[in-house]
Amino acid sequence: MAQIFPEWMNETPKMAAIGTVVLGGVASLGLWWWGSPKHTDVGYMPKQPIEYSHKLHAGTLEMDCRYCHAYVERSPHAGVPSTQTCMNCHAQVKKDSPKLAALRDSWADGKGDKSIRWVRIHKVPDFAYFDHSAHVGVGVGQNRAAIGCETCHGSIDEMDVVKQEKPLSMAWCIDCHTAPTLNLRPVDKMTTMRWLPDPAWRDQAARIAKTLDPPGNLNATRLNPAGDQITVAAAGCTGCHR
Known part of the structure; x- marks a missing residue:
């Protein structure tokens, strides 16, 4: 019987399988990127009811x-x-x-009927818990420090219209929770834009990191009204998912 198809056609199923895997991978990566916070949230700049700069x-x-x-x-x-x-x-x-x-x-x-309806920009998912006060007041006493506003919100003093600068994703949060030393700063420098640590503060931040539990991981504490030290955020799952 005469050969109907050329020999190179024998490789077609193999090439089709490889192509399917490659295209499937590319499509999966594309869908992941499209649905990630970096794509959906970073750059979000809604129009506000008042043009506040x-x-x-x-x-x-x-x-x-x-x-x-x-x-x-x-x-x-x-x-x-x-x-x-x-x-x-x-x-x-x-x-x-x-x-x-x-x-x-x-x-x-005067009745609240015409309250200004500001549009929220930064928001973590409902299944994640975030406490501002815990982040701007990490630790107690001599081991007190803060996460600066610009760490999460960017150079807000350069924005005519506020936009979301960071993804606020789980991976992004964990990067800081597992190595907070890079982002800790003195409490009185909390709102300072483009603040740079000096050698003395780097040493202090390293000492603060050693007091965290477990060492080097963010286990934020604060004082309750009775003066007792309580944990309000931890590096473990329950710190954010309660």
Whole structure:
């Protein structure tokens, strides 16, 4: 019987199998990237109800982050500024600006019906627990340190419109929880942008890391109202998944 197909056709099934594996792998990687926080969240820059410039307020005017985010040191949530906080300045400064119409309406309302609906940008999944106060106040006494605002939020003082700089993914969090020394800084430098550690602080951070449990891993503690030291975040699973 005459040969119908050329001999190279014998390799077709093998090549098809290899191609399927390669294309499947590429497709899987593509879907993983498309669904990862780095793709879906980094760069997220929603339009806010008021054109608030962090570059102006935190950069040019050098306002402390905690003036507006007043609960960051004592609450799991940093909070957003109330209308009253904004009007402390804007009752006099730019009080007739059309860009602040929503602020004036909220202030005049007085009932909360016209509260400013700020759009949240940074949010971890509902199955993960995050406590701001634990991160800006790690340890107690001489071993007290903080994670700087810019570590998670980027150079906020250079942003006219705030966007998400970091993925806030599990891997990203674990990188810090297992080696926090690189990100620890003095508490009074918490809001300082582009802060660089000096040799003395590097030594201090290394000493703080040795006091963590287990050594070198982030096991954040704070004092409760009774003055007792309590653990509020740990390197283990239960630190974030409760």
